[in-house]
Amino acid sequence: MQINISRIKAIRPWLAEARYTWFSVGVILVALIISLRPNTPEPVIRITGLxxxxxxxxxxxxxISETRVLFGQPSFVAKAKSWLTGFPLLRRQYTATVSGSGFLTTGKARAHSTHNPGTNPTIEDRIxxxxxxxxxxxxxxxxTEKEMDDEFRKVSDALKNEERERQSEVDSLHSKLEATGTGGVHISAIGASWLFVGVTLSTAALEISEFLK
Structure with missing residues (x-):
């Protein structure tokens, strides 16, 4: 049977989808290889479990770090550095900044004209x-109606743009909350598997060592 090369190439991304599983299993296998060798002393098993x-x-x-990065918060290292640099006995340089603001006013000037019938006008001139x-x-x-329509159109467009921006922010926040609630499951699963095997090795280290003799 002829093997499709494209299917063989698709194996790598397929395996990469479960990279966290391979990482977790790999660490556990290394720990088991170290602990379950023949004549392994009890301290080695206990320390491996620890x-x-x-x-x-x-x-x-x-x-926690993944969650902080997701919401744009500084890392633990940056937070610790900021806290240490705030030690009261350290000499710090202060920089003063001065900012100013002004008001810009705009307006429209309108000129209107009227027709005067002149001096001693007749009835026809007045009409x-x-x-x-x-x-x-x-x-x-x-x-005036045209100007009002233009202003209403500008306000309507501004409101629509504001609505789109707010909806985009809401969607982004929803995605972040969803990622926070479900995206960290793989990390929790890795930690749970390592803790389970580690506690087992540490608790039963003496019995396992006796069994391997």
Whole structure:
């Protein structure tokens, strides 16, 4: 039967999906190889179990660090460094910064014109002037409506953009909370397996040593 090369290449990413499992099992196998050799002394078994327990406890710190990184918090090293540099007896340099702010005001100037019938106008002149003024009023109303429509459109677009940004932030926060609740399961499983084997080796170290003689 001819072997498909693409399927063989797909084995590597398939195995990589369970990399945490291989890592956990690999550490346990190393501990068992050290502990279950013939004539292994009891202290070696007990210390190996203790090492696994310490590694299991270290996974708790690992999980907390992953959560802090997920939410953009500084690492434990950076936090400890910041705390140590704040020791009261250490000489520190202070830098003063001065900032200022100003106000920018904008406005619009509008000019309006009217038609005057002139001196000693006739009735026809008054009617013509009135018609022209009515036309100007309609133009002013139309221009004002257009400006209001433009402003309403700008406000509506700004509100839509704000809504999209807020929704994006909510989705991002939801993803982080979901990753915090479920993404650290593999770390907890690794720690639990190491603690289980470590406690077993440390507790039954004497019996295992007697059995291997």
């Amino acid at each position: 090492a696994l327990q310490i590694l299991g406890i270290a996974t708790v710190i690992w999980g 013509a002037s009135l018609e022209r003024n009515i036309t100007l009023i309609h133009e002013r109303i139309t221009g």
